[in-house]
Amino acid sequence: MYYVSLSKNISTDTKGYQHLIDVYDNIMAQGDKDATLVFDRCVHIDANLSAMLGSLLDDLKVKGYNLWLTHPKSDKVRDNLSRNNFFSAFNPDYIAEDTENFIEYKKFSPEDSETFKSYIESQLMQKQRFPAHTKRAGSLIQESIMEIFVNAVCHGECSYVYSCGEYDDTKTPPCLDMTIVDRGHTIPSKVNDFFVRKSLRPVDPCEAIRWALREGTTTKSIPGGLGLPALMEFLKLNQGAMQIVSGYGMVEYRNDRLYDYKLSKSFDGTIVNMEFNFDDDKNYRLASEQVDLSNLL
Numbered sequence: 001m002y003y004v005s006l007s008k009n010i011s012t013d014t015k016g017y018q019h020l021i022d023v024y025d026n027i028m029a030q031g032d033k034d035a036t037l038v039f040d041r042c043v044h045i046d047a048n049l050s051a052m053l054g055s056l057l058d059d060l061k062v063k064g065y066n067l068w069l070t071h072p073k074s075d076k077v078r079d080n081l082s083r084n085n086f087f088s089a090f091n092p093d094y095i096a097e098d099t100e101n102f103i104e105y106k107k108f109s110p111e112d113s114e115t116f117k118s119y120i121e122s123q124l125m126q127k128q129r130f131p132a133h134t135k136r137a138g139s140l141i142q143e144s145i146m147e148i149f150v151n152a153v154c155h156g157e158c159s160y161v162y163s164c165g166e167y168d169d170t171k172t173p174p175c176l177d178m179t180i181v182d183r184g185h186t187i188p189s190k191v192n193d194f195f196v197r198k199s200l201r202p203v204d205p206c207e208a209i210r211w212a213l214r215e216g217t218t219t220k221s222i223p224g225g226l227g228l229p230a231l232m233e234f235l236k237l238n239q240g241a242m243q244i245v246s247g248y249g250m251v252e253y254r255n256d257r258l259y260d261y262k263l264s265k266s267f268d269g270t271i272v273n274m275e276f277n278f279d280d281d282k283n284y285r286l287a288s289e290q291v292d293l294s295n296l297l
Helices: 014-028 047-062 075-083 086-090 113-125 135-154 187-197 205-213 229-238
Strands: 002-005 034-038 066-069 102-108 161-168 175-182 241-254 257-277
Touching (some): 002 014, 014 257, 047 066, 047 086, 047 161, 047 175, 066 086, 102 113, 135 161, 135 229, 135 257, 205 241, 229 241, 229 257
Parallel strands (some): 034 066
Antiparallel strands (some): 161 175, 175 257, 241 257
């Protein structure tokens, strides 16, 4: 039996992403196919990172590993990962309660597009604190998030898409993070394969992610196009943020700017984390629905 411990604090940043990749790599490096994930030292983990952790644990199971999770000593860790249904996915003895502050941990097959669309509506758009919006504006936001699922299935060719989230009122401003993860082909690999076929120079991982974010690279015939301009425009007005992790690269969109970060180890797949500002009293409408240009989506 191989034991691997989670660190004391795991947050939604490069250090947190890298730590979970290291946990996965450490288990993979052992000859022992029996492994236990130890929560004893962990006093904080962002609950939305359950999507990433769950995808890694499932990947290990597919590779023939037998996995166990210890009972967390921290009440906060135990409660959060129970309330978002992460623990119940691996141990049915855990019961979720008081889930308003969480987006339920779930995994979706490629055929579950309608189920995922309903999940976005019920778990995110209908949250009491989600910024007010018209039906048409809400539909546009929902469709843009759906593009993340579509790209994971069509371009990533993944087996499953994982998602969950957490509302955190200790942040300034209070925010809800929703994380969507797949273990398919990475954005950099798909973009650079396309570049090579077009006799173009390959680019580094962050530039590949940036290219995929540009409007005009979103048609399904072009691998990697994420199709997220409406979501990015909403996050700009909402003063929220988005992180995209794929391969060795991470690109963060915040304050209408893109920031590049490099990982020391690759994440084989794609992580999209959306941070929604829940201290936002604007009422969002499409440009065609209003004359006041101050709150355009």
